[in-house]
Each structure stands twice: as C-alpha cells, then as structure tokens.
Amino acid sequence: MNIIICLKQVPDTAKVKMNPDGTLIRTGVPSILNPYDHFALATALEIKKQTGAKIKVLSMGPSQASKVLRLALALGADEGYLLSDKAFAGSDTWATAYALSCAIKKISPFDLILCGQMAIDGDTAQTGPEIAGQLNIPQITFCSNIEEVSPKTLTVKKLIDGGHQILEITLPALITLTTPHNFVFPYPSFTDIFKAQEKPLFTWTAQDVNADINKLGLKGSPTRVAKIYPPVQKQKGAVKTLSADDTALEIIKILQAQKVIK
Amino acid sequence: MTDLKSYKNIWVFAEIDQINKTLKSVSLELLSAAKKLAGELNCKTAVVIIGQENKKFFDEFSKYGADIIYNIEDVSFTHYDTQNYFQILFALTKKYKPEAILFPSTYIGRDLAPRLASRLSCGLTADCTALSSKDANLVQSRPAFGGNIMADIICPNTRPQMATVRANILPKIILDIPTKPQIIEEHFKAIPSKVRLIKTKEDKRSEILKPEEADIVISIGRGVKNKETFSLIKEIAGKLGAALGATRPVIEEGLLPKNHQIGQSGVTVKPKIYISFGISGALQHTVGMNNSDLIISVNKDDKAPIFNLCQYGFVGDVEQIVPKILQAINKLK
Numbered sequence: 001m002n003i004i005i006c007l008k009q010v011p012d013t014a015k016v017k018m019n020p021d022g023t024l025i026r027t028g029v030p031s032i033l034n035p036y037d038h039f040a041l042a043t044a045l046e047i048k049k050q051t052g053a054k055i056k057v058l059s060m061g062p063s064q065a066s067k068v069l070r071l072a073l074a075l076g077a078d079e080g081y082l083l084s085d086k087a088f089a090g091s092d093t094w095a096t097a098y099a100l101s102c103a104i105k106k107i108s109p110f111d112l113i114l115c116g117q118m119a120i121d122g123d124t125a126q127t128g129p130e131i132a133g134q135l136n137i138p139q140i141t142f143c144s145n146i147e148e149v150s151p152k153t154l155t156v157k158k159l160i161d162g163g164h165q166i167l168e169i170t171l172p173a174l175i176t177l178t179t180p181h182n183f184v185f186p187y188p189s190f191t192d193i194f195k196a197q198e199k200p201l202f203t204w205t206a207q208d209v210n211a212d213i214n215k216l217g218l219k220g221s222p223t224r225v226a227k228i229y230p231p232v233q234k235q236k237g238a239v240k241t242l243s244a245d246d247t248a249l250e251i252i253k254i255l256q257a258q259k260v261i262k
Numbered sequence: 263m264t265d266l267k268s269y270k271n272i273w274v275f276a277e278i279d280q281i282n283k284t285l286k287s288v289s290l291e292l293l294s295a296a297k298k299l300a301g302e303l304n305c306k307t308a309v310v311i312i313g314q315e316n317k318k319f320f321d322e323f324s325k326y327g328a329d330i331i332y333n334i335e336d337v338s339f340t341h342y343d344t345q346n347y348f349q350i351l352f353a354l355t356k357k358y359k360p361e362a363i364l365f366p367s368t369y370i371g372r373d374l375a376p377r378l379a380s381r382l383s384c385g386l387t388a389d390c391t392a393l394s395s396k397d398a399n400l401v402q403s404r405p406a407f408g409g410n411i412m413a414d415i416i417c418p419n420t421r422p423q424m425a426t427v428r429a430n431i432l433p434k435i436i437l438d439i440p441t442k443p444q445i446i447e448e449h450f451k452a453i454p455s456k457v458r459l460i461k462t463k464e465d466k467r468s469e470i471l472k473p474e475e476a477d478i479v480i481s482i483g484r485g486v487k488n489k490e491t492f493s494l495i496k497e498i499a500g501k502l503g504a505a506l507g508a509t510r511p512v513i514e515e516g517l518l519p520k521n522h523q524i525g526q527s528g529v530t531v532k533p534k535i536y537i538s539f540g541i542s543g544a545l546q547h548t549v550g551m552n553n554s555d556l557i558i559s560v561n562k563d564d565k566a567p568i569f570n571l572c573q574y575g576f577v578g579d580v581e582q583i584v585p586k587i588l589q590a591i592n593k594l595k
Contacts, residue, residue, distance in 0.1 A: 016410050016545075093388075097380055121407055123526070124388035126376040133380030138456035139344055141373045155460070160369050162281050163464040170456040222385030227414040231405065231552070239564065239575035247560065247576045248586030251537075252594070254558060254574055258535055260478060260502055261594055 001053035001151065002110045003044045006100055006131070007072060008034045009065040010121040033068040036116025039179040042186055044114055045076045047149050054078050056107055060088055060099055066201060074188035074196035081107060085205040087213055092221035093122075097130030099216055102209040104135065112154065113174040117142050125176070132174035140169055141176040266398075269421035271330070272296040272303070273360040275351070276311040276319065277370055280342055281464050285319045288366040288429035290326045295393050295432050296364055297327035302395045305361060306330055309443075310354065312347055314340045324440040331443045332358075338452035341462075342370050345455050348377045354448060355382060360422045362400045364393070367426040375426050385417030386424040391431050400425070405526075405549055430474050430530050431553060465521070473522055476505030479533045481524055481551070482517075483509045485540020485561055485580050492517060494584050495539060501591050507531065509547045525550035540580045543568025 011029040033041075044055050057072040059065050060083040069080035083103050091099060104110065113135075115128035125141070132139035140158055147166065148155035156175060158165045169175070188196070206216055214220055242250065255261050274296050276289040289309075296307040308330035309323050316335050323331055334350055351374070355363070363378075365371035367389045379386035387402035391412075394401045400423040402415045417423045473479045480499045486492055499506050507524040508517065524531055525547040536554035541547060543559075543566055551557070557572035562579055569575040576583070 011407075013407055013410065016407065092385065093376070094379060094383070094385065122388075123406065125372050126379070126386060126388055129373060129376035130380035133377045139373070139377065140457060142369050158369075160280050160462070161286075162279070163462060165280070165462045166460040168458045168460055173456065222379075222383065222417050222420040223387060223415050224418060225413050226401065226416045229412050229414075231410075231412050231549070236570055237573035237575060239569045239577060241564065241577040244578060244582040244586050247578050247583045248590050250574070250576065251558060251560075251583075251587055252590045254556075255502070255535075258556065260535065261591060 001047070001051050001112065001149075002056070003047065003053050003112045003114060004056050004058055004104055004107060004110045005037070005040050005044050005072070005077070006113065006115045006128070007037045007041065007057050007059045007068050008116075008119045009059065009061055009068045010034045010119050013120045031064070031067070033071055034116050034119045035185065036118060036120070036177060036179050037068075038116070038185050039183055040114040040116050040177045041072050041075060041077065042183075043146055043177060045186075047146070048076060051149060056081065056110075058100060058103055058107065059083070060091075060096060060103075063203070066203070069201055070193075070196060071188065073199040073201065074193045075186055078199065080199070080201035082201065082203045083206075083209065084203050087206040087211075087216045090218035090221065091216060092223045093124050093126040093130055094222050095216050095220040097127050097134055098220065099206070099209070099211055100127070101131050101134035102211040103204060104131070106204075106209050111151075111171045113137075113172075115174065115176045117176045117178045128174060128176035135174070138169055138173045139175070140167055140173070143175050143177050144180065146175070266419075266421055269359045269361045270305045271308050271358070271360050272300045272305060273308045273310055273363040273422070274328075275363060275365045275371065275374070276309050276323070277366050277368060278311075278313045280370070280462060285322060286366060286368065286429075287434070288368065288427070290322060290434045291429065291432045292364045292366060292427055293323065293326040293328060294435040295427065297435070297437075299362070299393060299395055299400065300329075303361065303398065308332060308358075308360065310334070310351065312339050312350055320443070320445070321440075324443050325436050326434065327437050327441055328443045329441055331445045332448055333445055334448050334450055336450065336452065341459050343455045343457060343459075344373055344377060345457070346450075346452050347374055348381070349453060350448075350450050351378050352381060353450070355422060362423040362425070365424070365426045367428045371426045375424055379424050382422070384420045384422060384424055385415075386426070387415040387417075388426050390425045390427045393425065393427065393432070399423070410545055428530055430532050471503075471505035473505040473507040473524060473531045473533075474529045476503075476531075477533055478502055478504035478535045478537070479507045479524075479531050479551070479554070480504045480537045480539070481507035481509070481541060482512055482539050483541030483547070484511050485542070486512070487540075488581050491581050491584050494588050498584070498588050498591065504537070505533075507551075509541055509544070538568060538572075539584065541568055542566040543571065
C-alpha cells in the first residue's frame with residue numbers, strides 16, 4: 001500500500017500575541033507541524049506497522065518547510081517531497097490543492113492520501129477535499145479514526161453533527177483526520193533524526209510537477225483578501241474588585257435587571 | 263473569461279440533520295442572509311434541498327424568504343453522500359448559474375462545498391461569520407489565524423461565489439408576508455458511490471442543555487479548580503435554566519462532554535447572557551462567545567483578557583464567590 005500524507009508547516013497560533021492596536025506580532029512565533037497533520041502522520045505510521053505500507057510525505061512552502069518533512073522522515077516516513085517555488089506564493093486553497101494534486105500525480109501510484117482536517121493558521125478545512133476533487137477520487141472528511149485497513153478498502157469513523165458514522169470507502173481515496181483531544185504527539189529520538197538524514201527528500205518547482213503557472217499563486221487563486229483587521233471588541237464595561245459577598249450581590253442585581261430572576 | 267453577468271441569484275444549500283432528519287436551523291439563517299444580499303444585488307433567493315420527503319420544509323422556506331426552491335427528492339438521497347450530492351449541485355450550478363451559493367459550515371457543508379469549488383474552479387471562503395455586498399461582489403468575512411484576525415474575502419473573477427457560514431451567528435428573520443416560492447423539481451439518478459454507510463450512531467446526549475441552544479450560558483475555565491465549586495455552578499445553572507460551557511482544557515479533563523466546548527475548536531454560542539467563571543479569555547475561546555449579548559466575567563487576575571470584552575467584570579476568587587451566588591439565589595426563591 002502506498003500512502004501520501006500532505007503536511008503543512010504552520011505558526012503555532014496558540015502562541016501568537018497581539019499588539020495593543022489589535023495587529024498580530026508575527027515575529028518570534030514558533031513554526032510547528034500542523035497538529036492535525038501530525039495525527040495523520042501518526043495514523044499512517046500505525047498502518048505501516050500493520051501492512052508494511054510505504055509512506056511519502058508532501059509539503060508546499062518555503063525551503064524551511066523541509067523541517068516538517070524531516071520530522072516526518074525521522075518518525076518513519078520513507079520519502080519526502082517539498083514543493084517550493086515563487087510561483088506558489090500567495091496561493092489560496094484552490095491553487096494550493098491544484099499544486100499539490102500535480103505533485104501527487106507525479107508521485108503516483110498511491111492508494112491513500114491522508115490530510116489533517118485543517119491547518120491551524122487558516123482553519124479552512126478545504127485543501128483536503130479540494131485535492132480529492134482535483135484528482136477525482138472519493139473522499140471522507142473529518143474522520144476521527146481509521147478502523148480497518150484492507151488492500152482495496154478502508155473503514156473509518158467519521159464525525160457528523162450529534163454523532164458519528166462508520167463508512168467504508170473504496171481505494172484510492174482521500175481521508176482527512178481530526179485529532180483526538182488526549183492524543184500524545186510522537187517525536188523522534190536523536191538516533192532517528194540522525195538516521196533520517198539519509199532518507200530521500202526532493203525539492204520540486206512548479207515546472208517539475210508540470211503545473212500550469214496560470215493556476216498558481218495569486219494569479220491562480222479565485223479568492224482575494226480584500227481587507228484584514230482586528231476582531232471587533234465589544235464595548236468594555238467596568239471591572240470591579242469587591243468582596244465575595246458584594247460580587248455575588250452585584251451579579252444577582254444584573255440577573256434581576258435582565259429579568260432572569262425576580 | 264467567465265461572463266460574470268450571466269450568473270444571478272443567491273442560493274442556499276439546505277441541510278437536513280443526518281440523525282433526526284429535521285431541517286438544520288442554520289439553513290434558515292443562511293436564507294435570511296441570502297434574502298438581504300438578494301435585495302442588495304437585485305436578484306432572487308433560491309434554496310436547494312436534496313433528500314427524501316422535502317416538502318414538509320417548504321413552509322419554512324417561504325417564511326424566511328425563498329423565491330425559488332430546487333427540490334431533489336429520491337429515497338437514494340436520504341443519507342448524505344459526497345459523490346451524489348456533488349454531482350447534483352454540479353449539474354444544477356452549470357444549468358442555472360447562481361451568483362453565489364451559501365453552505366452551512368457543518369461537517370456536511372465543509373465536505374461538499376470544497377469538492378464543488380474545486381471542480382468549478384471557483385473561490386470558496388470557509389466558516390464565514392458575516393456576509394455583505396460591495397460593487398456586485400459578495401464580501402465574505404471570517405476569522406483567521408486561530409481567531410486572532412478577521413479577513414474580508416472576495417472572488418472578483420469567478421462565479422458562483424461560494425461560502426460556508428458558521429451556525430448561530432447570523433440572525434433568522436421571519437418575513438411579515440411569506441413568499442410564494444416557485445418550486446422546480448429536478449430529477450437525478452443516484453450513481454453507485456465509492457463510499458458505503460455502514461451505520462450512523464447518535465452520541466450519548468448529555469442531560470444538560472446544549473450551550474448553542476440556551477439563552478443563558480455559564481462557562482467554566484481552569485480557574486474553577488474545585489469539583490465542589492463545579493457542582494455548585496451546575497446547581498446555579500439548573501436554577502437559572504442555563505446551559506453549561508467550558509474551555510478546551512476543562513473539557514480535556516473530562517468535566518463536561520466535548521459538545522460543551524466553546525471556542526475555535528468547539529461550538530459557537532450567542533446567548534442573551536454569558537457568565538464566565540475562571541476563564542482568562544484566550545482568543546481560542548473568545549471567538550466562540552464574543553457575540554453574546556451580555557457577558558459577565560469573574561476571574562482572579564485583573565489583567566485577564568476576558569475583562570476586555572465583558573460588560574461586567576469582577577476580580578475575585580471563583581471558589582468563594584460561587585457559593586455566595588447560590589446562597590443569594592436560594593434566598594430569593
């Protein structure tokens with residue numbers, strides 16, 4: 001079985017700080033492997049254990065994005081591919097999915113493509129299903145677990161509103177994965193990191209993957225960012241420091257004024 | 263080059279709940295938004311509904327302003343299937359050329375919309391929290407970067423313009439006079455899907471109110487350290503008819519089920535009153551509650567960011583204040 005995992009290097013949004021004027025402080029924010037992709041990788045490594053699958057990891061980004069591919073190789077992936085070219089800069093999800101699908105066609109054959117459900121810096125959850133659309137292969141998004149793997153099919157648990165479904169999908173297919181809350185992300189040992197230096201890691205340009213330059217970057221992106229601004233803050237009220245008794249009484253008064261209690 | 267002028271009308275994808283087969287309320291929120299946009303862009307609203315026995319929902323569509331209903335009914339479309347729903351929407355879009363299509367930002371909407379956008383080579387904006395129009399374009403506003411910034415997105419050169427829109431944010435507006443929608447029946451044959459549904463299972467429902475449906479939400483953060491305090495908060499919630507919510511760390515500790523998590527990776531709530539105990543107000547959390555009508559916060563740190571967005575802030579020890587609130591409520595009743 002051949003598995004391709006799409007990985008993204010992202011700024012750790014939980015560590016982002018804001019200027020007093022509401023703009024982002026971009027410097028000093030650490031870059032990490034997108035946590036959902038990290039879980040997808042861990043899932044693929046489990047499948048590799050069971051079936052001896054070959055794992056190829058793919059990312060698009062500047063040269064430093066090779067770090068997340070090296071991490072994946074150290075954890076047990078077999079080959080890495082980095083799409084890196086000025087032509088990709090400014091791509092929205094459509095153009096990103098197009099570029100990645102060009103690379104996937106070149107990496108082919110594959111049985112399974114795994115993606116994290118979304119990247120924590122964009123939160124769109126679109127690139128995965130857009131890749132499946134470009135490649136015209138079946139998809140299941142927001143899966144919380146891969147229950148069963150066979151050479152021709154996969155059984156997955158998928159989240160739906162208010163519950164979940166068990167679904168079987170015919171391969172080749174694309175699956176996006178959500179991350180369980182108690183999940184402990186695997187990290188490689190120093191020996192593994194050292195050994196992984198030997199593993200193949202290729203850097204490809206747009207031309208290398210036969211991508212149509214008109215479908216890449218800002219030019220190839222149907223969406224445009226018209227404006228970026230800080231979230232609207234509500235009118236801030238008074239902040240009081242009172243005794244516990246008085247605080248309770250004040251809250252009761254507010255609830256009475258709102259007619260919640262008499 | 264796409265002839266943008268040949269595209270007209272604002273479509274809404276109406277979603278049916280996969281467990282109880284009711285119309286999801288967000289569909290009507292989208293219809294109200296579509297109605298407003300259609301007024302601005304001088305075009306019509308249309309609902310696309312795919313499923314079985316859809317007619318029982320038509321009254322609702324007319325109350326919320328549907329001018330056209332595209333009805334696709336077949337027993338084989340009872341359950342959502344990406345390939346089948348995609349092929350229907352793809353064909354309808356090619357045939358009728360909508361100006362914009364709004365999808366709920368749900369597991370289904372966020373599965374179907376990108377599939378369609380990728381094949382139509384159209385722009386799609388995820389998880390929008392506001393929609394407006396400017397110069398004949400749909401302006402799609404959404405939080406990005408973990409809720410740290412807002413972005414307005416437009417698709418000036420492609421049609422249809424597509425967006426998934428978060429539930430519980432946009433208002434549902436009943437019209438004084440319901441529309442008399444034109445009903446267009448469209449027939450499709452199901453294609454054999456590469457995905458087979460083995461079973462659908464409803465998650466165990468918590469007996470407590472759902473935060474996204476309640477008028478009052480009481481939320482707890484890591485500042486609530488004592489189990490005792492938590493049970494007192496539950497009691498207060500019971501007396502006020504409030505739902506309970508929590509931040510992600512509290513959910514991870516297992517105090518409340520996952521569907522009570524409020525914030526970026528949980529649910530978004532917009533209650534009349536939101537009371538937070540021991541929540542510092544990380545953006546991950548506040549994006550899920552900052553649209554509440556009135557926010558009351560108690561936290562021991564006077565510099566906690568939650569105090570920047572609440573109307574009533576109290577600095578103090580939650581463990582001491584909570585019992586006093588309960589006592590005071592009990593005295594009143």
